[in-house]
Amino acid sequence: MTQDLLDGEPTSGFQDLLGYHLAEWAEGHAVLELAVERKHCNRAGVVHGGVLATLIDTSCGFSATYCPVPGRVRRVVTLSLTSSFLGQARHGIIRAVGRMRAGGSRIVFCSAEVLDEDGKLIAMGEGSFRYRTGSKALEGVPL
Numbered sequence: 674m675t676q677d678l679l680d681g682e683p684t685s686g687f688q689d690l691l692g693y694h695l696a697e698w699a700e701g702h703a704v705l706e707l708a709v710e711r712k713h714c715n716r717a718g719v720v721h722g723g724v725l726a727t728l729i730d731t732s733c734g735f736s737a738t739y740c741p742v743p744g745r746v747r748r749v750v751t752l753s754l755t756s757s758f759l760g761q762a763r764h765g766i767i768r769a770v771g772r773m774r775a776g777g778s779r780i781v782f783c784s785a786e787v788l789d790e791d792g793k794l795i796a797m798g799e800g801s802f803r804y805r806t807g808s809k810a811l812e813g814v815p816l
Contacts, residue, residue: 678695678697678698679695680743680744680816681744681816682746682816687727688731691707691713691724691727692707692708692710693705693706693707693727693728693731693769694706694707695735696768698735698739699739700739700741700811701736701737701739701772701773702736702739702770702771702772702773703732703733703734703735703736703739703770703771704732704768704769704770704771705728705731705732705735705768705769705771706766706767706768706769707724707728707766707767707768707769708765708766709762709763709764709765709766709767714763718763719761719762719763720761720762720763720767720795722756722758722796725756725758725787725795725796726754726756726796726798728767728769728785728787728796729754729756729769729771729785729787729796729797729798729800730751730754730798730800731769731771732769732770732771732785733751733754733771733772733773733783733784733785733798733799733800733802734749734751734771734783734802735771736771736772736773736783736785737749737773737776737781737783737802737804738808738813739811740811740812740813741811742811742812742813744815744816745812745813745814745815745816746808746813746814746815746816747804747805747808747809747811747813747814748804748805748808748814749781749802749803749804749805749808750802750803750805751800751801751802752780752800752801752802752803753800753801754798754799754800755798755799755800756796756797756798757796757797757798758795758796759794759795759796759797760789760793760794760795760796761795762789762790762795764790765789765790765791766790767787767788767789767790767795768787768788769785769786769787769788770785770786770787770788771783771784771785772784772785774799778809779803779804779809780801780802780803780804781801781802781804782799782800782801782802783799783800783801783802784797784798784799784800785797785798785799
C-alpha cells in the first residue's frame with residue numbers, strides 16, 4: 674500500500690524500523706497507520722512517547738508534501754514540534770492524522786492527532802516545517 678501512495682519512492686530506513694505505513698495521502702492531509710508491537714512499547718507496556726512523536730512529525734510532514742506528479746516528490750524539514758500525550762495504547766492499530774493548517778512561501782504549519790484502534794485520542798501535536806528547495810510548488814522535484 675505504501676509503495677502505491679509513494680509512487681515508487683522507497684520507504685526510509687526509519688519507516689522500515691518502526692513499521693508504519695502511509696494509509697491516506699492528499700493535498701493537505703495524510704494518515705499513517707502502525708500495528709502496535711512489543712518493540713513500540715516502553716517498560717510499562719504502552720506505546721512509547723517517542724513513537725507517538727514520530728507519528729505526529731511524520732504525518733504532519735506528509736500532509737504538507739503531497740505531490741500528484743508521477744516521479745516527482747516534495748520534501749520538508751521540521752523546524753519545531755510540540756506533542757501532548759493524552760492516553761495510552763497497548764495493542765491494535767494506531768492512526769496518526771496529519772493536516773496542513775497554514776503556510777507562507779517557505780514555512781508551513783501542521784497539526785496531527787494520534788488515535789487508538791477505538792478512535793480515542795491518545796496524542797496530538799503541531800509543528801512548523803520548511804520546504805526544501807523546489808518543494809513549495811505542487812509539482813515538486815524529480816525523485
